[in-house]
Amino acid sequence: MAALLEVSGLRVTARDASGGEVTIVEDVGFSLERGEVLALIGESGSGKTTTALALMGYARGGCRIAGGSVRLGETQILSLSASGLRALRGRRVAYVAQSAAAAFNPSRRIMDQVVESALIHGTMTRAEAETEAVELFRALALPQPYRIGQRYPHQVSGGQLQRLMAAMALITRPDLVVLDEPTTALDVTTQIEVLRAFKAVVRQRGTTAVYVSHDLAVVAQMADRILVLRDGRMREVGETARILASPEHPYTQSLLAAAAPRPHGDGVVPEEAPPVLEVRGMTAGYGSLTAGGAPLITVLRDISFSIRRGAALGVIGESGCGKSTLARVIAGLLPMAQGEMSLGGEALPPAVEQRDRDQLRRVQLVFQMADTALNPSRSVGRILGRPITFFHGIKGKECARRVRRLLDLVQLPASVIDRLPGELSGGQKQRVNLARALAAEPDLILCDEVTAALDTVVGAAILDLMDGLRKELGLAVMFISHDLHMVRAVCDEVMVLYAGQRVELGSRASMAVEPWHPYTDLLIRSVPELRQGWLEEAAAVRAPEDAARRTACAFYNRCSVRIEGICDRTAPPVQAVAKGAEILCHRGEAELLSMLPPRRRHAA
Amino acid sequence: MKDFALARLVAMRLGLGLVSLLLVSLAVFAITSLLPGDVAQELLGQAATPEAVAGLRASLGLDQPGWLRYLHWLGALFTGDAGKSLVNGQPVVALIGSRLPNSLMLAAATALVSVPLALCIGITAAMWRGSFYDRLVSTLTVSVVSVPEFLVATAAVLVFAVHLRWLSALSSVSSIDGIVSFLRVFAMPVLSLCCVIVAQMVRMTRAALIDQLRAPYVEMAILKGAGPVRVIWSHALPNALGPIANAIALSLSYLLGGVIIVETIFNYPGIAKLMVDGVSTRDMPLVQACAMIFCAAYLFLVLAADLCAILSNPRLRHR
Numbered sequence: 035m036a037a038l039l040e041v042s043g044l045r046v047t048a049r050d051a052s053g054g055e056v057t058i059v060e061d062v063g064f065s066l067e068r069g070e071v072l073a074l075i076g077e078s079g080s081g082k083t084t085t086a087l088a089l090m091g092y093a094r095g096g097c098r099i100a101g102g103s104v105r106l107g108e109t110q111i112l113s114l115s116a117s118g119l120r121a122l123r124g125r126r127v128a129y130v131a132q133s134a135a136a137a138f139n140p141s142r143r144i145m146d147q148v149v150e151s152a153l154i155h156g157t158m159t160r161a162e163a164e165t166e167a168v169e170l171f172r173a174l175a176l177p178q179p180y181r182i183g184q185r186y187p188h189q190v191s192g193g194q195l196q197r198l199m200a201a202m203a204l205i206t207r208p209d210l211v212v213l214d215e216p217t218t219a220l221d222v223t224t225q226i227e228v229l230r231a232f233k234a235v236v237r238q239r240g241t242t243a244v245y246v247s248h249d250l251a252v253v254a255q256m257a258d259r260i261l262v263l264r265d266g267r268m269r270e271v272g273e274t275a276r277i278l279a280s281p282e283h284p285y286t287q288s289l290l291a292a293a294a295p296r297p298h299g300d301g302v303v304p305e306e307a308p309p310v311l312e313v314r315g316m317t318a319g320y321g322s323l324t325a326g327g328a329p330l331i332t333v334l335r336d337i338s339f340s341i342r343r344g345a346a347l348g349v350i351g352e353s354g355c356g357k358s359t360l361a362r363v364i365a366g367l368l369p370m371a372q373g374e375m376s377l378g379g380e381a382l383p384p385a386v387e388q389r390d391r392d393q394l395r396r397v398q399l400v401f402q403m404a405d406t407a408l409n410p411s412r413s414v415g416r417i418l419g420r421p422i423t424f425f426h427g428i429k430g431k432e433c434a435r436r437v438r439r440l441l442d443l444v445q446l447p448a449s450v451i452d453r454l455p456g457e458l459s460g461g462q463k464q465r466v467n468l469a470r471a472l473a474a475e476p477d478l479i480l481c482d483e484v485t486a487a488l489d490t491v492v493g494a495a496i497l498d499l500m501d502g503l504r505k506e507l508g509l510a511v512m513f514i515s516h517d518l519h520m521v522r523a524v525c526d527e528v529m530v531l532y533a534g535q536r537v538e539l540g541s542r543a544s545m546a547v548e549p550w551h552p553y554t555d556l557l558i559r560s561v562p563e564l565r566q567g568w569l570e571e572a573a574a575v576r577a578p579e580d581a582a583r584r585t586a587c588a589f590y591n592r593c594s595v596r597i598e599g600i601c602d603r604t605a606p607p608v609q610a611v612a613k614g615a616e617i618l619c620h621r622g623e624a625e626l627l628s629m630l631p632p633r634r635r636h637a638a
Numbered sequence: 639m640k641d642f643a644l645a646r647l648v649a650m651r652l653g654l655g656l657v658s659l660l661l662v663s664l665a666v667f668a669i670t671s672l673l674p675g676d677v678a679q680e681l682l683g684q685a686a687t688p689e690a691v692a693g694l695r696a697s698l699g700l701d702q703p704g705w706l707r708y709l710h711w712l713g714a715l716f717t718g719d720a721g722k723s724l725v726n727g728q729p730v731v732a733l734i735g736s737r738l739p740n741s742l743m744l745a746a747a748t749a750l751v752s753v754p755l756a757l758c759i760g761i762t763a764a765m766w767r768g769s770f771y772d773r774l775v776s777t778l779t780v781s782v783v784s785v786p787e788f789l790v791a792t793a794a795v796l797v798f799a800v801h802l803r804w805l806s807a808l809s810s811v812s813s814i815d816g817i818v819s820f821l822r823v824f825a826m827p828v829l830s831l832c833c834v835i836v837a838q839m840v841r842m843t844r845a846a847l848i849d850q851l852r853a854p855y856v857e858m859a860i861l862k863g864a865g866p867v868r869v870i871w872s873h874a875l876p877n878a879l880g881p882i883a884n885a886i887a888l889s890l891s892y893l894l895g896g897v898i899i900v901e902t903i904f905n906y907p908g909i910a911k912l913m914v915d916g917v918s919t920r921d922m923p924l925v926q927a928c929a930m931i932f933c934a935a936y937l938f939l940v941l942a943a944d945l946c947a948i949l950s951n952p953r954l955r956h957r
């Protein structure tokens with residue numbers, strides 16, 4: 035039997051700034067049997083989405099499918115007319131977009147959008163389509179399958195929207211589904227549910243799918259075969275098990291190496307090292323202060339921790355839990371409402387305006403988006419020279435010498451001095467961003483998701499660099515991240531935030547040992563492991579979600595070991611556990627150990 | 639709860655509108671009081687004795703301090719009494735009442751012609767963006783926007799009335815007795831007014847739609863197999879409605895300024911002409927009342943534009 039999908043010699047070109055044509059996908063070819071799932075994997079800009087869209091005969095503005103053939107069943111997709119393409123899209127090939135939040139029309143009800151393709155192609159009556167949709171909602175484990183369709187897109191969560199988008203794609207029972215990074219925008223704890231729902235539906239319906247992702251661990255759960263793309267060219271294609279076990283192409287090997295970061299350093303900071311920053315009972319948020327002294331929208335509640343000289347503290351938690359806010363509060367950009375901070379033993383004023391120049395110099399903030407943080411019209415030399423002059427009053431030759439030293443420190447060639455940020459790659463920009471923070475010669479650097487915008491391989495190099503600098507300069511670093519792997523690999527201590535509260539704080543070693551706070555436990559279990567079959571083994575982690583009401587323990591609604599009548603009424607206490615961590619929970623150490631499902635084997 | 643929040647937002651805008659109106663009244667009163675010239679002097683002529691002028695001033699209440707006159711005026715305005723014309727002693731309300739319908743008719747005719755026309759052109763231009771048609775529309779609208787009404791109006795008079803002799807240069811509303819005479823009277827003023835606001839609305843409609851057409855959900859609709867008409871009507875347009883309604887209201891508010899010029903040029907017996915005449919005869923109560931009507935209409939349209947934008951946001955409507 036001939037393959038369902040056969041792609042050969044696919045070539046896509048784009049117009050560049052000067053009007054010339056550049057090839058962004060070159061000579062890609064593969065075939066797919068009915069019921070098979072193929073993953074397209076590669077870093078950003080490798081042409082994954084472009085390839086996936088070409089399977090629907092679609093190219094984004096400025097791009098053009100310049101050659102090759104795509105055959106689906108008996109149809110040659112690339113030679114279809116406009117109306118032929120319309121009849122194909124949404125009917126025989128369906129698409130699940132990267133950001134469901136943007137791909138849903140904000141002003142139409144979800145149900146109208148889910149059944150739309152069935153109505154466009156006349157495969158069902160409206161009533162039939164809605165019945166089918168409810169069926170799919172149930173299969174995708176969405177809450178209230180009968181009612182969720184009546185809502186508007188902004189009234190459901192990101193994870194739910196992503197699943198609703200899968201329902202939208204599957205409603206016409208297409209021959210082929212193209213999923214474009216469907217879980218990248220989600221938190222890990224949400225991602226695992228979406229993955230599980232996708233997998234169940236794909237298996238139950240025998241769907242043929244092309245799954246685009248940059249995350250090998252996710253792909254290992256979903257795909258039968260993997261195709262590795264880089265710079266628009268195929269590097270390797272093969273069975274998932276084979277690629278994971280014995281990658282042939284060097285690029286695949288480096289991807290695999292970066293996906294499982296090895297621990298940096300020994301994770302022990304000398305106990306006697308003096309604390310650089312100490313924070314006690316920090317409460318902060320947005321809006322004016324209420325009578326009780328707390329802000330109107332309290333984002334961080336009663337946070338305490340300290341960072342010692344030369345140490346790295348990791349701050350982890352899901353999107354919106356207050357990680358970035360924490361960095362802003364420490365930097366003084368958002369003055370805290372309550373609590374105390376001290377820097378090197380002296381009280382640190384909450385607001386940036388109240389700090390003296392030396393205090394400003396000693397705490398530096400590095401943002402996630404190097405692009406927006408660097409002035410695009412200043413050369414690298416001027417960007418780095420400014421803080422040197424500002425904080426140290428050094429100008430001219432000596433300043434230029436220091437700039438070169440900084441570039442050397444972040445391992446950039448001196449030749450970038452005259453370049454503008456726009457002329458640097460993402461990784462280089464992040465290095466310049468880092469060098470600018472280092473120019474002040476700070477005691478503490480706050481890194482907010484510094485590697486999130488970078489590809490895994492480049493990100494790993496930045497982390498290596500940070501680690502070296504920490505040792506060399508005795509810097510203290512706070513790493514803010516949503517990536518548990520990364521935090522566990524580079525930090526000496528880890529702080530877990532949930533809804534603005536510190537639910538667990540412990541050493542790196544303690545993060546590898548049970549018991550965890552129930553949220554930490556959920557988090558650790560949700561991070562996909564780089565092996566097939568992990569998704570099936572991972573226990574169902576989510577407790578039924580109640581109507582969101584305010585509870586004393588913020589995690590109550592999602593906690594699988596909650597104590598009704600206690601956890602929702604009284605605020606949980608901080609308790610020290612034997613592994614060397616502090617946990618914010620009503621359950622005692624023994625209870626946590628016995629009640630949370632045992633770990634098969636932790637992959638530290 | 640959610641409706642409450644929305645209602646509060648709307649109520650706040652309305653309240654803000656009222657406050658602006660009050661400030662406007664103050665400004666109108668202050669400016670008209672500053673206008674050079676003296677009504678009493680104007681009425682009595684150069685030969686009048688200073689005593690006669692002073693007497694007339696007193697009887698007109700012009701000798702009272704400004705703030706007192708303002709309060710009197712504002713209070714009377716609230717009860718629907720805009721005072722009497724200083725020139726012919728008729729109640730200002732009656733004067734305005736006889737002219738307002740004419741102006742409203744002119745505005746309504748202009749709106750009825752311009753809004754549908756602009757929407758059609760704007761939507762089709764967005765639909766076929768990049769085509770020859772779209773470029774033609776863009777070029778035309780840019781050139782029209784930069785031509786002021788008085789030029790269009792004067793050109794129209796020159797061409798249609800003087801040269802071709804199809805229409806009469808002066809409008810006389812009383813002569814309307816059928817559709818043909820209606821067209822003869824309204825064609826030129828409406829045409830002159832339409833030009834600029836149609837061009838404006840076309841540009842804004844096109845921009846609002848194209849903005850939406852770039853959104854990822856439009857790509858999604860295309861990938862679901864939706865044709866261009868469906869993409870525009872069921873996807874892009876509902877989201878562009880707020881910005882478009884906003885643009886329409888703003889353009890219509892711009893119409894108010896155009897009305898003054900057009901009514902003057904065509905000698906059209908509307909309220910703008912009344913105001914301009916009032917200014918030349920120093921008839922302050924009349925000018926003040928007319929100015930207030932214009933400002934109120936302007937504020938109303940801007941407010942409507944604002945409310946359209948708020949109400950068309952689904953995030954605000956359904957929380």
Ligand SMILES: Nc1ncnc2c1ncn2[C@@H]1O[C@H](COP(=O)(O)OP(=O)(O)OP(=O)(O)O)[C@@H](O)[C@H]1O
Pocket residue numbers: 320321331333351352353354355356357358359360516
């Ligand atoms: N200027 C603001 N005004 C009001 N609320 C805000 C403001 N900025 C952030 N918030 C809210 O504060 C909370 C914490 O935001 P924060 O940016 O610290 O999250 P985060 O943990 O960094 O998330 P992410 O991982 O997505 O970056 C969120 O609920 C957010 O909506």
Ligand code: SF4
Pocket residue numbers: 552553587588589590593594595596597601606618619620621
């Ligand atoms: S306090 Fe109760 S609800 Fe909160 S995490 Fe602990 S057991 Fe769960």
Ligand SMILES: [Mg+2]
Pocket residue numbers: 357358482483
């Ligand atoms: Mg953040």
